Amino acid sequence: QSPPGGDDSVMRRFGMWDGVVARCxxxxxxxxxxxxxxxxxxxxxxxxxxxxxxxxxxxxxVTTLSLSAITTNGEVKGGGVYFLLSRSLGxxxxxxxxxxxxxxxxxxxxxxxxxxxxxxxxxxxxxxxSFQLTAGGAWDEQVLALISLAGIFVLCLIGVDWVIKxxxxxxxxxxxxxxxxxxxxxxxxxxxxxxxxxxxxxxxxNWAPDWQGHNFFTVFAIFFPACTGIMAGxxxxxxxxxxxxxxxxxxxxxxxVSAVVYLLLGWLTMSSAVRYVAGDASAGLIADxxxxxxxxxxxxxxxxxxxxxxxxxxxxxxxxxxxVVQALAVDGILPWLxxxxxxxxxxxxxxxxxTLSTLIALVFCLIGDLDTIAPLITCFxxxxxxxxxxxxxxxxxxxxxxxxxxxxxxNKWASLACSLVCxxxxxxxxxxxxxxxxxxxxxxxxxx
Numbered sequence: 163q164s165p166p167g168g169d170d171s172v173m174r175r176f177g178m179w180d181g182v183v184a185r186c187x188x189x190x191x192x193x194x195x196x197x198x199x200x201x202x203x204x205x206x207x208x209x210x211x212x213x214x215x216x217x218x219x220x221x222x223x224v225t226t227l228s229l230s231a232i233t234t235n236g237e238v239k240g241g242g243v244y245f246l247l248s249r250s251l252g253x254x255x256x257x258x259x260x261x262x263x264x265x266x267x268x269x270x271x272x273x274x275x276x277x278x279x280x281x282x283x284x285x286x287x288x289x290x291x292s293f294q295l296t297a298g299g300a301w302d303e304q305v306l307a308l309i310s311l312a313g314i315f316v317l318c319l320i321g322v323d324w325v326i327k328x329x330x331x332x333x334x335x336x337x338x339x340x341x342x343x344x345x346x347x348x349x350x351x352x353x354x355x356x357x358x359x360x361x362x363x364x365x366x367x368n369w370a371p372d373w374q375g376h377n378f379f380t381v382f383a384i385f386f387p388a389c390t391g392i393m394a395g396x397x398x399x400x401x402x403x404x405x406x407x408x409x410x411x412x413x414x415x416x417x418x419v420s421a422v423v424y425l426l427l428g429w430l431t432m433s434s435a436v437r438y439v440a441g442d443a444s445a446g447l448i449a450d451x452x453x454x455x456x457x458x459x460x461x462x463x464x465x466x467x468x469x470x471x472x473x474x475x476x477x478x479x480x481x482x483x484x485x486v487v488q489a490l491a492v493d494g495i496l497p498w499l500x501x502x503x504x505x506x507x508x509x510x511x512x513x514x515x516x517t518l519s520t521l522i523a524l525v526f527c528l529i530g531d532l533d534t535i536a537p538l539i540t541c542f543x544x545x546x547x548x549x550x551x552x553x554x555x556x557x558x559x560x561x562x563x564x565x566x567x568x569x570x571x572x573n574k575w576a577s578l579a580c581s582l583v584c585x586x587x588x589x590x591x592x593x594x595x596x597x598x599x600x601x602x603x604x605x606x607x608x609x610x
Contacts, residue, residue: 175401175403176398176401176402176403177402177403177404177408178402178403178404178407178408178411178412179412180330181395181398181401181402181403181408181412182394182395182402182408182409182411182412182413182416183395183412183415183416184329184330184333185329185391185394185395185397185398185478186391186392186394186395186412186413186416186417187333187336187391187416187419187420188329188332188333188336188391188394188471188474188475188477188478189390189391189394189474189475189478189479190388190389190390190391190392190416190417190420191336191340191388191391191420191423191471191474191475192273192274192277192387192388192391192471192472192474192475193273193274193276193277193278193387193471193472193475193532194277194384194385194387194388194536195340195388195424195427195471196281196339196452196454196464196467196468196471197277197280197281197451197452197468197532198384198385198388198451198532198536199385199388199424199427199428199431199454200428200431200435200447200451200453200454201447201448201451202214202381202384202385203368203428203431203432203447204368204372204432204437204446204447204448205371205372205373205374205376205381205448206371206373206376206378206381207368207369207370207371207372208365208368208369208428208429208432209369209370209371210370210371210378210381211381211385211428212425212428212429213378214378214381214382214385215385215421215424215425215428217382218382218385218386218388218389219389219417219420219421220580221389221547221580221583221584222389222390222392222417222547223414223417224551224576224577224579224580225392225547225550225551225580226392226410226413226414226417227414227569227571227572227573227576227577228550228551228553228554228555228572228577228580229243229246229392229393229396229410229413229550229554230409230410230413230414230567230569230571230572231554231558231567231569231570231572232246232247232250232251232550232553232554232557232567233246233396233399233405233406233409233410233567233569234406234410234567234568234569235250235557235564235565235566235567235568236249236250236564237249243256243259243260243263243393243396243397243486243550244256244257244259244260244263244486244489244490245399245400245489246396246399247259247260247550247553248260248493248495250557250564250565251553251556251557251562253493253495253610254607254610255549255553255607256490257490257495257496257606257610258549258603258606258607258610259546259549259550259553260486260487260489260490261486261487261490261606262542262545262546262549262599262603263393263483263486263546264483264484264486264487264519265483265522265542266390266539266542266543266546267479267480267482267483267519268479268483268518268519268522268523269522269523269526269535269538269539269542270387270390270475270476270479270539271311271314271476271479271480271519271520271522271523271526272307272311272523272524272525272526272527272529272535273387273526273532273535273536273539274472274473274475274476274479275307275310275311275314275472275473275476275523275527276303276304276307276527276529276530276531276532276535277472277532278306278307278310278468278469278472278473278476279302279303279304279305279306279307279310280303280532281452281465281468281469281472282306282469283299283302283303283306284452285452285455285465285468301530303530303531304527304528304530307527307530308524308527310473310476311476311520311523311524311527314473314476314477314480315480315516315517315520317477318477318480318481318511318516319511319513319516321507321509321511329474329477329478332470332473332474333470333474335463335466335467335470336467336470336471336474338463338467339458339463339464339466339467339468339470339471340423340427340467342458342459342460342463342464342467343427343430343431343454343457343458343464344426344427344430345459346457346458346459347360347427347430347431347433347434347457348360348430348434349459350434350456350457350458350459352456353439354439354442354445355435355439355445355446355450355453355456356435356436356437356438356439356445356446356447356450356453357434357435357453357456357457358434358435358436359434360430360433360434361433361434362433364432364433364434364435364436365429365432365433367436367437368432368433368436368437368447372437372448374448379587379590379591380537380591382540382587382591383536383537383540383541383591384533384536384537384540386536386539386540386543386544387536387539387540387543388420388424389417389420390539390543391416391475391478392413392416392417393482394478394482395408395409395412395413396409396413397478397481397482397483397485397486398481398482398485406568406569410569427454431447431453431454431457432447434457435447435453435457452468455468479519480516480519480520480523483515483519484502484512484514484515484516484518484519485512485515487499487502487512487515487518487519488502488503488505488512488514488515490502491503495610501514502514502515502518526538537591537592538595540587540591541588541591541592541595541596541599542599544584544585544587544588544591545584545585545588545596545599545600545603547580547581547584548580548581548582548584548585548588549581549603551577551578551580551581551584552577552578552581554572554574554577555574555575555577555578555581558572558574558577559574585600
């Protein structure tokens, strides 16, 4: 494989389905799908949660349109989002967004692996309630997350081809799990778990919120990481055949499919279960965060689907982020990134980038709480998407001679509006983190 930005045709070996659609779906259908979707619906109610999903999908759709315009503005080579932005709009945009995006993806690895550990431990405790890895079980999630992190790190060192092959198998398992829940929500009954079967009464009772200390934006912050896989195809832009068509079409298709799946699963489960079960504080849509297992026609399939969703998303993040860092290092814009320019093997694998992303993920894995990590991820991606949309607006509005995207289905004012919405949501979720993040971005942008 050629270095990022190279034009070796040998490196383009993935099509739209395996290189873009499958990768995007696997990263979008991450930890939130099986571990927090029913919980957020239970807390926010069907009506409000539908608005949360629609707002999330609107943000990622407009961002995808902006990204598609940037993607098709000139030749697409390696380096993912950094290459596309830097070549179209200048290194200050590319480097700022590229570094922020790479960091966000590294933190997201921790989110996915902590979710995997949480699900695995809960599943084991169904059969062995006394199961503990550490004293009192206080560090069980962290230990399992770190073991999983070591495993996917080794997998990435083996090579991206093995990663892609693994992910295609995981997508089949994940899709089967989703179908199992959809069918099960129509036919399965388990009143001890709060599952009564489809009912107009359930649908009406579950329509309004039961906030439990949350509000619209805290629920949004927990859910939004379920929509952050739209750049999975762009991350390997140099390895995708016909990227001008494959990346926009594949990404938009993945977003549309994900929106339908989230809404369908949410509405079906809210029609088929109750929020609380009298006499059992651990049952119902709110208390049982893994209630989807009980909806399934065959529960072990959901165990597998949960593991597939979390591990595949972690793998996609670990594969994508280092390539952005490597591309930055190859261009020499930031001298302190020079050690990350060198690749290994015939396909120029970014081993140094894998190591850096793994170390960042390790730190956040120690938090060990999915509901704490998720809002952090949301803020990081909000600023990334805000900058991408603003970059599209700025290029279009200034009418740069170099701005001639082949993709025409975008609107500069929609991009600007989406950018402002992302910034506003960031400040509502955490104004302190927002100020720090934006200040660092402005400092880097000014330096470049």
